[in-house]
Amino acid sequence: SKQFAVIGLGRFGFEVALWLSQHHFQTLAIDVNRNLVQEISKDVDNAMCFDSTNESALRDARIDEIDTVICAIGDHHVQNNILTTALLKQFGVPRIVARASTDLHARILKIVGANEVVNPEKEMGMRTAQKVATPGLTELIPLSDNAAIAELKVPESFIGKNIYDLRIRSRYGINVIGIRRLKENLADEIDKDDKESRNFILSFSPEDIFEKDDVFVVAGKETDVKKFASIK
Amino acid sequence: SKQFAVIGLGRFGFEVALWLSQHHFQTLAIDVNRNLVQEISKDVDNAMCFDSTNESALRDARIDEIDTVICAIGDHHVQNNILTTALLKQFGVPRIVARASTDLHARILKIVGANEVVNPEKEMGMRTAQKVATPGLTELIPLSDNAAIAELKVPESFIGKNIYDLRIRSRYGINVIGIRRLKENLADEIDKDDKESRNFILSFSPEDIFEKDDVFVVAGKETDVKKFASIK
Numbered sequence: 001s002k003q004f005a006v007i008g009l010g011r012f013g014f015e016v017a018l019w020l021s022q023h024h025f026q027t028l029a030i031d032v033n034r035n036l037v038q039e040i041s042k043d044v045d046n047a048m049c050f051d052s053t054n055e056s057a058l059r060d061a062r063i064d065e066i067d068t069v070i071c072a073i074g075d076h077h078v079q080n081n082i083l084t085t086a087l088l089k090q091f092g093v094p095r096i097v098a099r100a101s102t103d104l105h106a107r108i109l110k111i112v113g114a115n116e117v118v119n120p121e122k123e124m125g126m127r128t129a130q131k132v133a134t135p136g137l138t139e140l141i142p143l144s145d146n147a148a149i150a151e152l153k154v155p156e157s158f159i160g161k162n163i164y165d166l167r168i169r170s171r172y173g174i175n176v177i178g179i180r181r182l183k184e185n186l187a188d189e190i191d192k193d194d195k196e197s198r199n200f201i202l203s204f205s206p207e208d209i210f211e212k213d214d215v216f217v218v219a220g221k222e223t224d225v226k227k228f229a230s231i232k
Numbered sequence: 233s234k235q236f237a238v239i240g241l242g243r244f245g246f247e248v249a250l251w252l253s254q255h256h257f258q259t260l261a262i263d264v265n266r267n268l269v270q271e272i273s274k275d276v277d278n279a280m281c282f283d284s285t286n287e288s289a290l291r292d293a294r295i296d297e298i299d300t301v302i303c304a305i306g307d308h309h310v311q312n313n314i315l316t317t318a319l320l321k322q323f324g325v326p327r328i329v330a331r332a333s334t335d336l337h338a339r340i341l342k343i344v345g346a347n348e349v350v351n352p353e354k355e356m357g358m359r360t361a362q363k364v365a366t367p368g369l370t371e372l373i374p375l376s377d378n379a380a381i382a383e384l385k386v387p388e389s390f391i392g393k394n395i396y397d398l399r400i401r402s403r404y405g406i407n408v409i410g411i412r413r414l415k416e417n418l419a420d421e422i423d424k425d426d427k428e429s430r431n432f433i434l435s436f437s438p439e440d441i442f443e444k445d446d447v448f449v450v451a452g453k454e455t456d457v458k459k460f461a462s463i464k
């Protein structure tokens with residue numbers, strides 16, 4: 001079974017190590033800061049305190065037996081992050097995922113041996129901008145330059161009808177992936193916009209009838225999704 | 233037309249302001265650090281240098297005329313981030329998206345008036361962990377507790393066949409939304425994992441044949457997606 005290690009327990013790395021542990025993956029969490037190692041030790045199988053640029057410390061930790069190492073050292077220690085990545089490559093770790101702070105840093109990491117690079121702030125910056133930029137949509141997840149997953153309120157005129165009657169795909173170019181429907185017996189003061197108040201119905205069939213307050217989850221070209229969002 | 237402002241031009245905020253500007257949204261970028269304001273000024277319509285906890289500076293910047301303000305101040309200035317959010321609420325900004333460093337910080341931000349909260353490092357930590365934990369999976373976007381959009385390499389055994397022959401929906405419970413196919417005539421050293429090297433085909437029909445290196449974009453229950461990811 002696969003073994004994981006996370007080096008660098010800043011907010012990003014800590015979350016990676018925590019998620020892997022909570023999902024029952026064998027995880028080794030490493031940081032040079034003893035407090036962070038202490039903090040995570042009750043939640044992961046194995047937590048060690050050492051400097052990952054120290055080759056013999058890496059060897060003692062048997063990093064060469066780990067399948068996937070996530071180097072999550074952040075932008076306050078860019079040189080440690082690059083050197084650690086290079087050492088992991090030397091040790092023959094099969095999959096190295098390294099965190100980059102800039103595009104240039106990402107290119108350097110790939111050169112020294114990272115298999116994949118992730119820039120959390122940049123990726124979330126883009127996703128956040130995309131989400132705030134599209135009104136009337138409660139969620140917009142771009143799939144490409146012009147296609148997206150979107151969540152939209154079902155228009156009044158669709159209530160009581162189904163996907164088949166409305167010929168949604170052929171008329172609007174939209175693929176309905178699922179429906180978020182309000183749970184039964186909700187208290188009056190419940191927030192209808194909170195996803196927790198809804199069940200997600202993935203297996204919504206073309207014959208199922210839309211109800212008041214339903215929210216569709218759809219996929220389509222962004223222009224088609226936006227046209228669709230303006231139907232009354 | 234909507235107006236946006238981004239306060240705090242760290243790597244997250246800078247990216248939000250840049251993306252909005254590149255997509256032709258009227259964007260005002262603000263930071264107390266003159267170098268960052270200088271750096272972004274060639275790429276946004278409007279960039280101002282001031283302390284966002286200063287009420288009269290916010291008033292002079294006419295923040296009350298802005299539709300959406302993203303408070304992207306980070307974990308080195310948590311109190312500035314909370315106070316700024318509270319001031320934006322007082323000024324009556326209709327939509328305030330604030331960055332949180334911890335769950336407690338997120339709750340405080342909602343109390344002082346943030347409409348939405350985003351924790352970039354935590355969200356990317358989860359996504360990165362999910363991605364490394366599922367082999368063959370290049371992306372996982374949760375839709376609910378147990379349904380997700382996922383991107384997976386097309387298995388060897390599917391090449392040369394189509395959705396209809398393989399009866400993907402009835403056999404695996406998976407809805408294929410689209411295909412990311414490598415562009416024609418790519419240079420040899422191009423990174424095949426980079427989305428830029430691929431075209432996204434939303435209108436992939438049940439009769440279209442899968443090719444080597446294709447990546448599917450699918451929707452399904454997370455357990456079904458993970459089973460599907462392990463097909464050879």
Ligand SMILES: Nc1ncnc2c1ncn2[C@@H]1O[C@H](COP(=O)(O)OP(=O)(O)OP(=O)(O)O)[C@@H](O)[C@H]1O
Binds near residue numbers: 051052053076
């Ligand atoms: N050589 C090293 N060996 C082990 N851990 C290290 C090393 N260098 C830095 N770290 C650890 O990496 C962690 C994250 O790095 P850093 O502080 O640069 O990022 P950050 O931007 O604060 O992180 P985040 O944004 O995830 O909160 C820190 O806890 C730090 O102690």
Ligand SMILES: Nc1ncnc2c1ncn2[C@@H]1O[C@H](COP(=O)(O)OP(=O)(O)OP(=O)(O)O)[C@@H](O)[C@H]1O
Binds near residue numbers: 240245282
């Ligand atoms: N009161 C303030 N008014 C305007 N800008 C501020 C204020 N306080 C902090 N900032 C700016 O917010 C930006 C981001 O904040 P901070 O340095 O705390 O985050 P960071 O963790 O380094 O950011 P990132 O992770 O996005 O790179 C900084 O550029 C800082 O100058």
